[in-house]
Amino acid sequence: xxxxxxxxxxxxxxxxxxxxxxxxxxxxxxxxxxxxxxxxxxxxxxxxxxxxxxxxxxxxxxxxxxxxxxxxxxxxxxxxxxxxxxxxxxxxxxxxxxxxxxxxxxxxxxxxxxxxxxxxxxxxxxxxxxxxxxxxxxxxxxxxxxxxxxxxxxxxxxxxxxxxxxxxxxxxxxxxxxxxxxxxxxxxxxxxxxxxxxxxxxxxxxxxxxxxxxxxxxxxxxxxxxxxxxxxxxxxxxxxxxxxxxxxxxxxxxxxxxxxxxxxxxxxxxxxxxxxxxxxxxxxxxxxxxxxxxxxxxxxxxxxxxxxxxxxxxxxxxxxxxxxxxxxxxxxxxxxxxxxxxxxxxxxxxxxxxxxxxxxxxxxxxxxxxxxxxxxxxxxxxxxxxxxxxxxxxxx
Amino acid sequence: xxxxxxxxxxxxxxxxxxxxxxxxxxxxxxxxxxxxxxxxxxxxxxxxxxxxxxxxxxxxxxxxxxxxxxxxxxxxxxxxxxxxxxxxxxxxxxxxxxxxxxxxxxxxxxxxxxxxxxxxxxxxxxxxxxxxxxxxxxxxxxxxxxxxxxxxxxxxxxxxxxxxxxxxxxxxxxxxxxxxxxxxxxxxxxxxxxxxxxxxxxxxxxxxxxxxxxxxxxxxxxxxxxxxxxxxxxxxxxxxxxxxxxxxxxxxxxxxxxxxxxxxxxxxxxxxxxxxxxxxxxxxxxxxxxxxxxxxxxxxxxxxxxxxxxxxxxxxxxxxxxxxxxxxxxxxxxxxxxxxxxxxxxxxxxxxxxxxxxxxxxxxxxxxxxxxxxxxxxxxxxxxxxxxxxxxxxxx
Numbered sequence: 040x041x042x043x044x045x046x047x048x049x050x051x052x053x054x055x056x057x058x059x060x061x062x063x064x065x066x067x068x069x070x071x072x073x074x075x076x077x078x079x080x081x082x083x084x085x086x087x088x089x090x091x092x093x094x095x096x097x098x099x100x101x102x103x104x105x106x107x108x109x110x111x112x113x114x115x116x117x118x119x120x121x122x123x124x125x126x127x128x129x130x131x132x133x134x135x136x137x138x139x140x141x142x143x144x145x146x147x148x149x150x151x152x153x154x155x156x157x158x159x160x161x162x163x164x165x166x167x168x169x170x171x172x173x174x175x176x177x178x179x180x181x182x183x184x185x186x187x188x189x190x191x192x193x194x195x196x197x198x199x200x201x202x203x204x205x206x207x208x209x210x211x212x213x214x215x216x217x218x219x220x221x222x223x224x225x226x227x228x229x230x231x232x233x234x235x236x237x238x239x240x241x242x243x244x245x246x247x248x249x250x251x252x253x254x255x256x257x258x259x260x261x262x263x264x265x266x267x268x269x270x271x272x273x274x275x276x277x278x279x280x281x282x283x284x285x286x287x288x289x290x291x292x293x294x295x296x297x298x299x300x301x302x303x304x305x306x307x308x309x310x311x312x313x314x315x316x317x318x319x320x321x322x323x324x325x326x327x328x329x330x331x332x333x334x335x336x337x338x339x340x341x342x343x344x345x346x347x348x349x350x351x352x353x354x355x356x357x358x359x360x361x362x363x364x365x366x367x368x369x370x371x372x373x374x375x376x377x378x379x380x381x382x383x384x385x386x387x388x389x390x391x392x393x394x395x396x397x398x399x400x401x402x403x404x405x406x407x408x409x410x411x412x413x414x415x416x417x418x419x420x421x422x423x424x425x426x427x428x429x430x431x432x433x434x435x
Numbered sequence: 436x437x438x439x440x441x442x443x444x445x446x447x448x449x450x451x452x453x454x455x456x457x458x459x460x461x462x463x464x465x466x467x468x469x470x471x472x473x474x475x476x477x478x479x480x481x482x483x484x485x486x487x488x489x490x491x492x493x494x495x496x497x498x499x500x501x502x503x504x505x506x507x508x509x510x511x512x513x514x515x516x517x518x519x520x521x522x523x524x525x526x527x528x529x530x531x532x533x534x535x536x537x538x539x540x541x542x543x544x545x546x547x548x549x550x551x552x553x554x555x556x557x558x559x560x561x562x563x564x565x566x567x568x569x570x571x572x573x574x575x576x577x578x579x580x581x582x583x584x585x586x587x588x589x590x591x592x593x594x595x596x597x598x599x600x601x602x603x604x605x606x607x608x609x610x611x612x613x614x615x616x617x618x619x620x621x622x623x624x625x626x627x628x629x630x631x632x633x634x635x636x637x638x639x640x641x642x643x644x645x646x647x648x649x650x651x652x653x654x655x656x657x658x659x660x661x662x663x664x665x666x667x668x669x670x671x672x673x674x675x676x677x678x679x680x681x682x683x684x685x686x687x688x689x690x691x692x693x694x695x696x697x698x699x700x701x702x703x704x705x706x707x708x709x710x711x712x713x714x715x716x717x718x719x720x721x722x723x724x725x726x727x728x729x730x731x732x733x734x735x736x737x738x739x740x741x742x743x744x745x746x747x748x749x750x751x752x753x754x755x756x757x758x759x760x761x762x763x764x765x766x767x768x769x770x771x772x773x774x775x776x777x778x779x780x781x782x783x784x785x786x787x788x789x790x791x792x793x794x795x796x797x798x799x800x801x802x803x804x805x806x807x808x809x810x811x812x813x814x815x816x817x818x819x820x821x822x823x824x825x826x827x828x829x830x831x
Contacts, residue, residue, distance in 0.1 A: 065637055065640065065641070068641050068645075082799070082800060083631070083797065084626070085628060085629060089795075090683075091683050091684040091685035091686075112686065114617060114685075115616055115617055115618040115657075115685075115687070116616065116619070116657070117617070117629060118627070118628070118629050119628070119629055130686065132685040132686060132687060133683055133685055133729070134618050134631075134680075134729065135618070136628070136629045146684075171795070171797045175794055176794045176798045176800055176801070183800050188803075192641030192642045192735075192829065193638070193735070193802040193803050193830065194803050195634075195637050195640075196634040196637060196638035196735075196802060197799055197800055197802070197803050199633065199637045199638075200631065200632050200634040200799055201632075202623065202632055203622070204622045204623040220511055220512065221510065221512030222512035222530050226460065226599070226600045227598065229598070230480070232480070232515070233481060233513060233514050233515055233531075233532045234512060235479075235596065236595055236596050236597075238592040238595035238596040239592065241461055241592060241595045242588055242589070242592035242595075244591075245461070245464050246588045248588075249588065261510070261512070284530075287487050288487040288542075288543045289528040289529055290487070290508065290510065290526065291510055291511070291528060292487070292528075333529070333530065335592055339588075339589070339592075359781070359831060361781050362781055362782075362783055362784045363784045364784035385755070385757050385758055386758075387758055387760075387823045388758045388759045388760035388787075388823045388826075389786075390784045390785075398567070398571055399485075401479065401483065401485060401567045401572075402478075403478070403572075403592050403593055404593055405572070406589040406592060407580050407584075407592075407593050409589070427783045427784045430784075433589060434587045435755060435831065
């Protein structure tokens with residue numbers, strides 16, 4: 040049995056490169072950028088008027104001139120005008136190019152206009168005021184967004200503004216989520232007394248969807264031949280296989296045996312953690328097989344703790360590492376890393392994690408009551424209120 | 436000019452009910468649950484074996500019996516067996532029903548099996564061990580997830596397990612995002628020297644997509660008649676209209692005038708904040724019109740600060756209110772609420788917000804460098820490192 044840290048290390052040595060594809064920029068949110076986004080021109084691309092008002096020549100104001108004849112108007116979206124008489128002014132609109140021969144913008148709020156004469160009602164005006172100077176944000180050729188960034192709405196505007204109607208992103212892995220277990224019936228079926236409905240596979244699919252991965256699902260009964268036949272197919276068609284169930288010590292837990300018979304090289308089986316201990320992980324020709332134990336909380340924890348970082352490293356992003364402050368004393372005597380379900384509260388900028396009372400790894404409903412897991416080290420038995428531990432968030 | 440707090444209060448008095456619809460459960464992540472999810476049976480629905488091993492009658496062990504004849508096997512997914520001879524044991528698999536006439540499960544790890552006799556290698560066994568007792572998590576009829584919860588992957592498993600293949604969720608508002616401004620060209624066009632590409636509308640669309648709202652977009656030139664004609668249509672077809680631009684004091688900022696001519700009742704125009712001051716908000720027959728100023732950072736802040744809470748209250752969810760700790764002293768002398776762009780770090784469970792150097796409301800690229808905004812009150816001028824302020828997160 041290996042530790043959580045060792046297990047994660049092995050998994051991160053077995054990441055994959057899924058390649059790069061080009062997608063319409065509006066569909067790229069949640070994807071990993073695989074090219075630098077470069078300024079195709081200066082930002083802003085011209086001396087941009089930043090307030091509605093008039094543009095003047097500051098030296099006239101300096102010399103005590105307060106009245107300026109309005110020579111013309113410069114709307115946003117029009118080619119740059121030239122002010123012929125340097126003593127005049129130009130009406131200018133936010134977003135417009137600053138007219139040639141002017142250097143300062145005074146807001147409508149600070150002037151009075153009477154029969155084409157603008158009178159400035161200020162004692163002082165700073166030269167260059169209310170102008171967003173060409174290239175002052177970024178210069179042509181600057182990298183605006185470096186590759187390997189996870190694209191959010193904030194990046195979308197930048198990508199649009201440099202004219203990238205399509206953008207290079209990391210390809211998504213082809214993933215299949217396979218449930219096993221003869222006790223399972225479909226969601227729309229009514230279970231017999233000894234049966235329950237399938238749920239883990241759907242939980243995993245939803246967790247993957249948060250990463251923008253569209254996974255497929257399948258169910259295989261606890262039959263060795265069936266397992267072998269189907270998994271052989273999946274190994275051809277998918278980059279990663281995620282299983283839920285059939286990895287414990289039960290008589291019908293054929294999965295590790297079948298996987299090894301199919302040539303999937305076991306990297307480890309069983310990790311010193313609770314929940315999620317019987318986790319099996321192997322790989323074949325660079326493809327990864329994550330065989331999670333079938334209890335709902337075990338499956339959930341393991342998907343977050345192992346698959347998420349594997350995906351992040353494979354695509355080149357850094358997922359945020361969070362920590363939270365324990366809200367209560369906790370005692371955990373076992374020689375295992377404990378992933379404890381917690382509610383999260385933000386109090387005065389502090390992330391406070393309070394244990395919720397779940398009934399162990401089989402207690403599916405407790406997942407809906409919690410916001411994440413606190414990772415409590417197996418080297419320690421007592422965990423005190425106020426101490427900080429790694430936090431695995433699954434809900435905002 | 437009203438305050439941020441007053442503006443938000445007015446907007447939250449003008450929320451809408453979009454109604455309820457039923458969707459396939461796997462498509463419900465990110466939606467707002469509009470029915471209680473109730474346990475259709477006990478959780479677990481039977482005394483569930485929690486470990487692979489043997490099931491025995493504890494009183495025999497109490498009387499010093501260590502060897503148990505294996506009478507049969509109870510796999511997961513099979514109807515409950517009955518152990519005929521109470522002195523025997525049954526092999527049982529995780530997820531199986533506990534056989535009638537047994538009350539304790541002993542793990543394979545703690546026994547030795549020799550020619551159908553299982554020998555228990557423990558001095559002590561707790562009665563009822565390794566059994567997940569019927570109804571111990573939840574009872575039939577219990578509310579597992581209350582309505583008005585935002586559905587995450589954790590809820591999907593619970594919804595599946597009670598057999599809800601479709602689930603009632605809040606309907607999404609029909610939203611259109613309209614950009615204005617003659618200086619704008621499409622993303623795939625090459626702008627002239629005085630033009631820039633459209634970007635704000637796409638940023639807003641992406642921000643709405645984070646709420647699972649699929650918005651449409653449109654662009655209208657700065658022409659009063661065109662504006663009037665198109666907006667009249669949109670007011671018929673959409674629940675909410677979001678504009679970017681044309682609300683300042685410019686000569687071609689027709690929007691407030693046009694909206695009022697079309698019978699949209701102005702609730703306010705201009706909010707004492709930076710950026711985003713010229714924000715106009717109105718409503719007509721319960722429909723909301725958010726007219727944001729056209730600068731990229733202004734549009735972004737206002738969408739997060741006003742539209743997000745409006746949507747949340749309309750659908751019945753509580754969006755998390757976060758706070759963060761200022762990482763540096765900040766001085767802001769203006770009489771406005773300051774939404775300052777910050778990078779966020781989690782250090783020992785503390786959310787630390789460090790100002791980034793943006794060039795003001797027109798600096799689109801700065802959005803890609805930041806993680807959110809800190810809201811600094813207009814009642815204060817000096818903000819000290821270590822103090823806590825409201826934090827508006829836009830990236831995880």
